[in-house]
Amino acid sequence: MMSQKYIYPSLFQEEEPQESVPGDKKEYDLTNLFERLAKSDFRSRFHLSKQDREYVMEKGLPTIRKHAEDFVAKRLAPAVIPNDGKQTPMRGHPVFLAQHATGCCCRGCFFKWHHISAGRALTKEEQEYAVAVLMAWIEKQMNKG
Template identity: 65%
Template sequence: MYEKDRFGDLFYRLSRSKFRSRFYLNEKEKQYVHDKGMDTIRRHAEDFVRQRLAPAVIPNDGKQTPMRGHPAFVAQHATATCCRGCLSKWHHIPAGVPLTQAQQDYVVDVMMAWIARQMRMQ
């Protein structure tokens, strides 16, 4: 389901960032993924992206994504998909315009690929 090397270059670049590389799923978050399943986690991620990232204007941009509390939130910070500023800097997705469905799907795919990698690191 999640292509092994599709985001290899991105994940390599993110691993070189002192801030991005410090994020990982702790045991509680891994257990949550295990208990809920990847399909449910993906639905949650889709909802978070649609509500918190997709609008053209986000009043609290840069502060809308919690650091912990859900594996998708951790993934957003690890993959620089946490705010429109990071999406612009790391993924070249411009701020100030609504995300297309294709862009939302890309963001969720990146998050889910990172979560899948974390789950294999048990």
Template identity: 55%
Template sequence: MTASPDPRALDRTLDALARQPFRARFRLRGRDRATAELKGPATIRWHAYDLIARRLAPARPHKDGKQTPYRGHPVFVAQHATATCCRGCLERWHGIPKGRELTRAEHMYVVDVICRWIEREMTGGTPGGPGPARPG
């Protein structure tokens, strides 16, 4: 089993992504936020693992670049916010090359990035931040 990345390293990555106007506009709202609250972190982590296995981990994902909806599950929103939505973004932002299946460590890294973003959204949008997420 691989160790989880340092949360501070994940926060630095997420902070850099949040400075990009396209990525910064994503927030957990409405049903997606309610789903995250209702299901809880452990179930959302399992959903992220499963969705990444089916939609992103293959060497050539079906409809790559268009496979991730913008809404419908907190993981989908997080994928766009964290540049883990397609293999092109994964390569550009996270240095994980296209054209080959994700390794187990890469798969777990993507899940960790997604779950850390959701955790930050649910706790105020910043590392360890108090209060509810910013309204949007």
């Protein structure tokens, strides 16, 4: 069987398409996304509480990333989500807050903010992108004084 190379289209106009190599962790320029999210009254009202920060510090970022991967795989990635739009709690875990803050909470918001259409399962790369967005938001929150 012949090995195929895939070129994935960029998520934002100013980005150039990059060749994907299996096993590579992509770096995303999320500057434009976070600028757009900051202009949303709803999205910008989310912040990690003291308790959330303590939870992240106690568990560590690698564990929080695993939680994010799991939540994305189970709650965002499926093609059909019976309770889409209501599947992500507003509190209870730092990743839930990050999902709302970044528009990764349901497929409708994911399409609106990230231009990735609903009605089909997310690819592995799209799931990795969502996790990267969530972790970037959490890390920004952890670095705030």
